[in-house]
Amino acid sequence: MQANSPLGPEAHYQAQLNEGRFLIQRCNDCARHVFYPRVVCPYCGCAELLWVEAEGAGTVYSTTTVRRKAEAGGDYDVSLIDLDEGVRMMSRVEGPAPAEVKIGMRVRARVIDHQGAGLVVFIAEDEK
């Protein structure tokens, strides 16, 4: 995929997610993966960032259960996920239950619809 998309990187990322595709960037100079999407590499300053499909496998780096009243939807998970490509993102582990999400747990990405837009969430590798 070309770096010179007519959309800026942030809009391009979202447009692809809306189509169900989870893309991240890879620097054409230092070869490191980059997240969130940018116009310059935060590691080396190179402006040539190429889009690559995220493999989708990751590990929970940290996790918290946000407490919320049952009538408002109940408790939910907020986690930081380290993708195998070496980038970190905030997300939500949707299975198992929030209290059972643990640091070090292997997880897999899926793209869901959130208020009409694509959103990356994760489920534990051994969840159905």
Add this chain to the structure above:
Amino acid sequence: MSLKDLRGRTAIVGVGTAGCGEAHGMGDLEILAQAAKAALDDAGLALKDVDGLCTANLNAAMWPLNVVEYLGIRPKFVEGTNVGGAAFVAHQLPAMLALDAGVCDVVLVCYGSTQRTSPFGRKERGAARILLDPEPFQTPYQPFNPPSSYALIAARHMHQYGTTRRHLAEVAVAARKWAQLNPEAFSREPLDIETVLGARMISDPFTAYDCCLVTDGAAAYVMTRADRARDLKKKPVHILANATAVWHRSVSSMQDLTVTPSKESGERAFAAAGLGPKDIDMLQTYDAFSINTLLALEDLGFCKKGEGGSFVEDGAIAPGGGFPVNTNGGGLSCVHPNMYGAFITIEAVRQLRGECGERQIEGAKTAVVNGNGGNSASSQSTSVLATADVL
């Protein structure tokens, strides 16, 4: 010229607070002005002497304008950088440079917020902030910030170093014990570890007691050159060094959740001050959450990385413990009006002057002030303050 050349060249000569706790019927600027007046009175100076201004506010992007107009001052030096709650510590270095260069003679650092009693609620402000300054890669997951970001940091620290919820509770209880000795503190009723552990969970592993207060409050302090400071009303407290480090904005971009920019700001500040952690009589650090105190103790070198939990065990940082930390009661129990950095500076000054009554640390000559800013220890600013005989 290096940071070292500024060692002791400027001093804090006046401090003041106002509207701490609840300031019913008052606005941000009104209590700010009261605190400014108190700080200038304390120094034996007047508003007409102020020719430098450092200030910031979470709601107004051009806040120095509001303050200049309200106070009727015409500063030759204005510094409005907002790196979060650490700002009012981070303002020191630019003020030191401006004073030392002779650009101005008297700098007023000031802050005020009536977030607790304001009719324009915190909910509305929070929603407005998300619209004005979005975090598109975090907001859809609804972290309850700032607690959730610091909770992620705490959870990782616990996982990596065996830190426990009881260690975090020790921090909250120590803060409360100091607050009980401080008439200005907002929360002074007794608190024990079991109560902290058994309280309502906010964002795991934090209960409400691991989170700072939501109060009103204003704070101001006055800086001038050391030569001028000698002729003023109160014993000057010298700034040996100040250094600021900013590493990220959002917790998802924080490289190692267990290491804060204090590691860098502390090293720079200690090097310029020519002192190390062993030479320091007290730490006044920004405890937005209980984990902040552990991180500061570790990153500033008061203990090894990962040993913050055991360092604070058995009341070690509480009154009567081995090392005094947050002697006003901290953001956890004294006051926390959104941004708190000016208050830790003021507590260090009061301690070094010997004005702290029941909570006074006898013979204290040196203090480290460590500001924390942003939703995830994003910015840190560290100062080393001392009495004249340490110069």
